[in-house]
Amino acid sequence: MTTPNEVDILLVEDNPDDLELTLHALRRENLANNVFAVRDGEEALEFLFCTGRFSGRSFDRHPRLVLLDLKLPKLNGLEVLKRVKQDPRTKSVPVVILTSSKEERDLVASYNLGVNSYIQKPVDFDQFRKTVKSAGLYWMVINQRPLSTPAQIAAAAAQP
Amino acid sequence: MEIFHKLFSSNFLPHGTCYLWDPHIVWLHVISDSVIAFSYYCIPLSLIYLVRKRRDIPFNWMFWMFGLFILGCGTTHLMEVWTVWHPTYLLSGIVKAMTAAVSIITAVALIPLLPRAIALPSPSQLKETNLQLQNQVETRMQREEELTRLSQELEQRVEERTAELASMNRSLQGEITLGIETQQALRASQARLSGVIDSAMDAIITVDQNQKILLFNAAAEKMFASNACDALGQSLDRFIPERYRSAHAQHVRRFGDTGVTARSMGSMGQLWALRGDGTEFPIEASISQTEAAGKKLFTVILRDVTERQRTEAALRESEERYRLLLDGVKDYAIYMLDPRGRVLSWNAGAERVKGYNSEEIIGQDFACFYTAQDRALGRPVQELQRAVQAGRFEEQGIRVRKDGTQFWAYKIITPMYDDAHALHGFSVVARDITERKQAEDEIRNLNQDLEQRVRERTQELEAANSELEAFTYSVSHDLRAPLRHIAGFSKMLAEECSGCLHPEGRRYLQRIQDGTNRMGMLIDDLLNLTRIGRHELTVKVSGLESLVNDVISDLRPDTEGREVEWKIGNLPFVEGDSALLKVVFQNLLSNALKYTRPRPKATIEVGTEEIAGEQVVYVRDNGVGFDMKYADKLFGVFQRLHRAEEFEGTGVGLATVQRIIQKHGGRIWAQAELDKGATFYLTLGSTKANEIDNEPILAKETV
Numbered sequence A: 001m002t003t004p005n006e007v008d009i010l011l012v013e014d015n016p017d018d019l020e021l022t023l024h025a026l027r028r029e030n031l032a033n034n035v036f037a038v039r040d041g042e043e044a045l046e047f048l049f050c051t052g053r054f055s056g057r058s059f060d061r062h063p064r065l066v067l068l069d070l071k072l073p074k075l076n077g078l079e080v081l082k083r084v085k086q087d088p089r090t091k092s093v094p095v096v097i098l099t100s101s102k103e104e105r106d107l108v109a110s111y112n113l114g115v116n117s118y119i120q121k122p123v124d125f126d127q128f129r130k131t132v133k134s135a136g137l138y139w140m141v142i143n144q145r146p147l148s149t150p151a152q153i154a155a156a157a158a159q160p
Numbered sequence B: 001m002e003i004f005h006k007l008f009s010s011n012f013l014p015h016g017t018c019y020l021w022d023p024h025i026v027w028l029h030v031i032s033d034s035v036i037a038f039s040y041y042c043i044p045l046s047l048i049y050l051v052r053k054r055r056d057i058p059f060n061w062m063f064w065m066f067g068l069f070i071l072g073c074g075t076t077h078l079m080e081v082w083t084v085w086h087p088t089y090l091l092s093g094i095v096k097a098m099t100a101a102v103s104i105i106t107a108v109a110l111i112p113l114l115p116r117a118i119a120l121p122s123p124s125q126l127k128e129t130n131l132q133l134q135n136q137v138e139t140r141m142q143r144e145e146e147l148t149r150l151s152q153e154l155e156q157r158v159e160e161r162t163a164e165l166a167s168m169n170r171s172l173q174g175e176i177t178l179g180i181e182t183q184q185a186l187r188a189s190q191a192r193l194s195g196v197i198d199s200a201m202d203a204i205i206t207v208d209q210n211q212k213i214l215l216f217n218a219a220a221e222k223m224f225a226s227n228a229c230d231a232l233g234q235s236l237d238r239f240i241p242e243r244y245r246s247a248h249a250q251h252v253r254r255f256g257d258t259g260v261t262a263r264s265m266g267s268m269g270q271l272w273a274l275r276g277d278g279t280e281f282p283i284e285a286s287i288s289q290t291e292a293a294g295k296k297l298f299t300v301i302l303r304d305v306t307e308r309q310r311t312e313a314a315l316r317e318s319e320e321r322y323r324l325l326l327d328g329v330k331d332y333a334i335y336m337l338d339p340r341g342r343v344l345s346w347n348a349g350a351e352r353v354k355g356y357n358s359e360e361i362i363g364q365d366f367a368c369f370y371t372a373q374d375r376a377l378g379r380p381v382q383e384l385q386r387a388v389q390a391g392r393f394e395e396q397g398i399r400v401r402k403d404g405t406q407f408w409a410y411k412i413i414t415p416m417y418d419d420a421h422a423l424h425g426f427s428v429v430a431r432d433i434t435e436r437k438q439a440e441d442e443i444r445n446l447n448q449d450l451e452q453r454v455r456e457r458t459q460e461l462e463a464a465n466s467e468l469e470a471f472t473y474s475v476s477h478d479l480r481a482p483l484r485h486i487a488g489f490s491k492m493l494a495e496e497c498s499g500c501l502h503p504e505g506r507r508y509l510q511r512i513q514d515g516t517n518r519m520g521m522l523i524d525d526l527l528n529l530t531r532i533g534r535h536e537l538t539v540k541v542s543g544l545e546s547l548v549n550d551v552i553s554d555l556r557p558d559t560e561g562r563e564v565e566w567k568i569g570n571l572p573f574v575e576g577d578s579a580l581l582k583v584v585f586q587n588l589l590s591n592a593l594k595y596t597r598p599r600p601k602a603t604i605e606v607g608t609e610e611i612a613g614e615q616v617v618y619v620r621d622n623g624v625g626f627d628m629k630y631a632d633k634l635f636g637v638f639q640r641l642h643r644a645e646e647f648e649g650t651g652v653g654l655a656t657v658q659r660i661i662q663k664h665g666g667r668i669w670a671q672a673e674l675d676k677g678a679t680f681y682l683t684l685g686s687t688k689a690n691e692i693d694n695e696p697i698l699a700k701e702t703v
Helices: A016-028 A041-048 A077-086 A104-112 A125-142 A150-158 B002-008 B023-053 B060-085 B089-119 B123-199 B218-224 B242-258 B306-328 B348-354 B372-376 B379-390 B434-496 B503-534 B544-554 B578-595 B628-633 B653-663
Strands: A009-012 A035-038 A065-068 A095-099 A117-120 B203-208 B213-216 B262-264 B271-274 B280-292 B295-304 B332-337 B343-346 B393-400 B406-417 B423-432 B540-543 B563-568 B573-576 B601-611 B614-621 B668-672 B678-682
Touching (some): A016 A125, A035 A041, A041 A077, A065 A077, A065 A125, A077 A095, A095 A104, A095 A125, A117 A125, B203 B218, B218 B271, B218 B295, B242 B280, B306 B348, B372 B379, B379 B393, B379 B406, B406 B434, B503 B653, B540 B578, B578 B601, B578 B614, B578 B678, B628 B668
Parallel strands (some): A009 A035, A065 A095
Antiparallel strands (some): B203 B213, B203 B295, B262 B280, B332 B343, B332 B423, B393 B406, B406 B423, B601 B614, B614 B678
16 A cells, blocks of 8 residues: 555545455556555545645645545545546546446436546456456556646636 | 722821821831730740640630630731731721630630639649649559569469479379379289289189189189189089088178178188099188179188198197107106296106106296205306307206205206297206216215325335335445455455365355356346336337347357358338347347257348238247247246256346337237247337336336
């Protein structure tokens, strides 16, 4: 596990089994070096907005990917997604929903809130591993992200 | 001669000598005598002029006498002059003598004239007379003016009278013209009358006192089948049946005595007439009498009423039938009202419904059928008025029976009009609908109850539905999670710790993994099925052929290593949700592939067929088929006709197919025989989106 300021992937997952299986899959694909896990929606927001326990964090060091479960204690995944995508300081952070459900209403709500990707966790573990591998590779390796800091991106977005 | 000689010869000395020829004396006498003579000559001339001018002067002869007298006087003076130089004294004496004679005559004549001359009016008298005359003249002038005025008036009146006379003359002329026209009209009228008589529909026969026929018109000829020339002069008796003849004769006689000019006949009963051919027929007659040339004439106007009586009889019969019919109607009160609402007729049904018998109710106001409240509101009259306005009045309402009990009546009031379109009355048909009303009330209560129950049930179902929604959501999220954990950790166990397990342990682990995978598939299929239930159709026209070909290429991996013959016929374009239709064919074709697996060569056919006039799409395979006695279980959820070891599957596929077809308003059924393949038939009804509610799939899927 890594320190909050060196996070590549923020994993928001309340279920310890899922947490372990996901971390196992990421580790197997060598993507788990800078993974940080939070266990509910509130903690996720504190992390991303550098408040509470994470007030020492800097906005300039945002994770390169957030893997977000939908069913979470306190604040659910959709609420977290909404706050992240509405705030100029965090909206450029890629958020991928990683959940059990592929209920249409969850998909629609997520995309309406600006989710970057929606992945259903397959029951079959092999398939799950393939999925995690593909997603990790894509967002961590293939996908290009701006070099500017989130603050700079926000300032640019504020200009007309 | 001698006298003349003596007269003009003298031996006397001239008178001048007496004057001694003194010129002064001579000329004094000569001039004076001359002037007197001149004057004396002038006076008679004036008198003569006067008398000639004024012939009205009284005693004008006296003026002549004076004239002569003065003329004589003048001549004597002239003789005086003459004798101055010529001593003819004889002549001078004669002249004097003549003058004397005239003088004396004049004087003598004058004396008797004096009283008359005195009687002549004096100038003052004349003046007075003149004045009187003047007055008289004025009076006369006034009178004359008056006369003129009167005369003018008279002329005026004469003119007016003339004008009057002229106008009278004109009108008289007009009247004369009119008189001519009247005469012409009279002649035309007579012609018409005779035309009318001859063209009258009624027989017209005129007879004299002795019943001798004097007039027999064309209608009479036709009616009695006899020519006028045969009838004229004959007795009327020949047209009267024998048994009525004497009575008829008496009747006519009595009628003649009454002096009544006209009346109808037959007051004693039906009249009959006799035709020329001896047949009798009923008639209607009227008789009139007139006197012509001191003889009494009777004119009879006759009408053959055979046809009318027949019609009347038919009408009576019809009315009787109608009455019997109305009386036979027991369930309906049928009655008539006069225009004021009084009961005119009453059938047995009315008696039964309302309780009054016809003797009691006929002539009564129909308002007694209404409740006191309705009567107070004027409902009875209003309903009649509305029937007249609308041509019909229909309603259900509370009415009152004779015994005061109330009942529900259904009633139709229809106004009736006579031939002249005058309101004749009303027909009323009423029925006691109390029972029906009660039944309706009961039904209404039941309906309300039912609606209430439906509402409750709907609420229950809605609750169940939302619970189910929550359930599927929960299944989707929460039931899969532990399954994934089992699958994940057992996989990790198998991979990382397989060395610690003996072969039996590894086999168990494999079974766990198979079980979790199967469980995963089941959950996914079930979730798909519920998703279809909630899915709103997006209907558009899709070509089935290309859709089926897409599905076949998707299934390509499953056909590897197998010989499969696809026979795709001409498939139609259909209206439907193409995504769901694809699911249908994915299921049907993958089933076909699955159940033909034991066949060395699979033949799968997709085509159309017309069954009972309906185009049906079928999917046929030569697979293992099934026993038709389980056909009803085929489309049930989790229903399988094969063991899992034989053919894998969740038992959700056909249920999903059926759900989609039903959602499109179509049907699906199967025909099969064990070991001889199966055929699935499907139709797609004209589907409206949302036609099938998003009902919970589990509650529905019990085929």
